Amino acid sequence: MIQQNPAFASQNWRLRDQMTDTPEPVILDWLFNEDSLTRRLSRLSNNGFSVMPLHEGWQTLRPDECTALELPEGSEGWVREVYLRGNGETWVFARSVAARSALELDGLHMDKLGTRSLGELLFSDKAFIRGPLQVSRYPAASLPADSAQDGLWARRSCFTRSGLSILVAEVFLPTLWHAIELAAPFVAEPR
Structure with a gap:
């Protein structure tokens, strides 16, 4: 489990037109592509995609998560942290959160996902509407120790x-950029 980090109190999640730091085009494409990340990772890995759960359970949500979900600070919610992997390599750290009260009323069982991708569930249920994508540099102290690195690009969006x-944050790890670079001559993304 990743501990609360005071860096999130001041973290600046930005829409595309609010960005002050512009990454290279391939990174920008992955940050703002609205297709299912699960589907993109599956294509990139030639169907070698998997989910490795790290932690899930009830806990106090971070201040930035409460703001995004329009909850009072200190609200409790379900937190699911996983690695999204391609061909056995860890490519993305994902953290998904939802308010306890809303989950209990809705009946969605995030605790039963196991190694199933939450993205698969969200994109297959047409009732979910995805909000705008926001990006930020993710605090290293809020990543698992084996992935902790300053300045990694992350994105998040809210599915309602x-x-x-449900607020879904995805942190793109250096291994993903390396896999994209290696696959570039061989992978054509459908548009």
Whole structure:
């Protein structure tokens, strides 16, 4: 489990037109592509995609998460942290959160996902509406120790269905950029 980090209190999640630091085009494409990240990673890995759960359970949500979910600071929610992997390599750290009260009313069982991708569930249920993508540099102290590195690009968006909102943050690890670079001559992304 990743501990609370005071860096999140001042973390600046930005929309594309608010960015002050512009990454190279390939990174920009992955940050703002609205297709399912699960599907993109599956294509990149030639169907060698997998999910490795790290932690899930009830805990106090971070201040920036409470703000994004329009909850009072200190609200409790379900937190799911996983690695998204391609061909056995860790490519993305993902943290998904939802308010306890909303989950209990909705009946979605995030605790039953196991190694199933939450993205697969969200994109297969047409009732979920995805909010705008926001990006930021993710604090190293809030990543698992084996992936902790300053300045990694992350994105997040909120998926809503009726009264339920699920905030999904995805941190792109250097191994993903390396895999994209190696696959560039061989992988054509459908548009």
